[in-house]
Amino acid sequence: xxxxxxxxxxxxxxxxxxxxxxxxxxxxxxxxxxxxxxxxxxxxxxxxxxxxxxxxxxxxxxxxxxxxxxxxxxxxxxxxxxxxxxxxxxxxxxxxxxxxxxxxxxxxxxxxxxxxxxxxxxxxxxxxxxxxxxxxxxxxxxxxxxxxxxxxxx
Amino acid sequence: xxxxxxxxxxxxxxxxxxxxxxxxxxxxxxxxxxxxxxxxxxxxxxxxxxxxxxxxxxxxxxxxxxxxxxxxxxxxxxxxxxxxxxxxxxxxxxxxxxxxxxxxxxxxxxxxxxxxxxxxxxxxxxxxxxxxxxxxxxxxxxxxxxxxxxxxxx
Numbered sequence: 001x002x003x004x005x006x007x008x009x010x011x012x013x014x015x016x017x018x019x020x021x022x023x024x025x026x027x028x029x030x031x032x033x034x035x036x037x038x039x040x041x042x043x044x045x046x047x048x049x050x051x052x053x054x055x056x057x058x059x060x061x062x063x064x065x066x067x068x069x070x071x072x073x074x075x076x077x078x079x080x081x082x083x084x085x086x087x088x089x090x091x092x093x094x095x096x097x098x099x100x101x102x103x104x105x106x107x108x109x110x111x112x113x114x115x116x117x118x119x120x121x122x123x124x125x126x127x128x129x130x131x132x133x134x135x136x137x138x139x140x141x142x143x144x145x146x147x148x149x150x151x152x153x154x
Numbered sequence: 155x156x157x158x159x160x161x162x163x164x165x166x167x168x169x170x171x172x173x174x175x176x177x178x179x180x181x182x183x184x185x186x187x188x189x190x191x192x193x194x195x196x197x198x199x200x201x202x203x204x205x206x207x208x209x210x211x212x213x214x215x216x217x218x219x220x221x222x223x224x225x226x227x228x229x230x231x232x233x234x235x236x237x238x239x240x241x242x243x244x245x246x247x248x249x250x251x252x253x254x255x256x257x258x259x260x261x262x263x264x265x266x267x268x269x270x271x272x273x274x275x276x277x278x279x280x281x282x283x284x285x286x287x288x289x290x291x292x293x294x295x296x297x298x299x300x301x302x303x304x305x306x307x308x
Binding site for chain 2: 050131
């Protein structure tokens with residue numbers, strides 16, 4: 001297996017929630033503040049896109065609680081046991097989070113976003129503009145438990 | 155700014171292309187092989203989804219070539235100068251790649267995928283099942299250069 005990868009956060013999440021709740025993230029607004037080692041023009045043109053993909057670290061998850069095998073999402077007995085890579089739970093190897101958010105505004109080194117499910121202080125590893133061409137190009141299928149879990153998420 | 159983040163690849167890409175070409179990734183098939191430190195049931199239930207989001211490292215990009223400000227995508231003079239976080243170029247800080255692929259098959263610790271734009275040997279940091287609910291929930295807008303660039307990508 002490949003060697004360790006060392007990354008340095010490029011930005012931090014400010015505002016929004018102070019604690020990670022399970023649901024109702026859709027209306028949450030927060031600001032992604034780019035590190036000062038980058039010039040402001042690292043964000044030039046991002047306002048031409050409606051959405052941004054945010055790659056972040058669930059840094060408040062205790063690494064000792066990370067799951068590596070199968071479990072029921074949210075411990076719900078109505079849902080099947082699925083592997084950690086078949087669910088998006090945050091207690092996962094490498095603790096990486098990934099969400100496509102609506103861009104509210106880009107101002108200097110700051111990106112205001114809506115619907116980012118990462119709490120205040122979360123380190124951000126990358127920002128990518130959402131291009132429709134990167135969405136699935138064939139029919140999407142997902143199990144019933146996933147649709148049920150997501151029902152109140154936003 | 156938050157401290158360094160140390161990650162350990164969870165899997166590696168096998169097969170597919172040996173070198174990174176710009177375009178025509180759509181038909182490329184490759185296999186994501188999970189590291190042996192994980193039990194095979196870490197992938198249990200992934201076959202209930204049609205697509206998987208793959209977070210990987212562009213490890214063949216020389217860190218000295220990484221861009222941090224604005225440049226024309228692919229150096230094309232017809233396109234505007236945009237910041238590194240307003241494009242998906244691989245010579246980017248932290249060298250993280252992110253693509254949603256079609257799942258062809260899941261077998262033990264292996265996931266066969268179609269349309270992964272990562273070459274043979276690429277380290278993988280995370281796999282997440284694609285849920286339609288994580289797609290943009292408001293109208294998508296992107297600039298003309300992005301649509302032109304993506305025209306022959308798949």
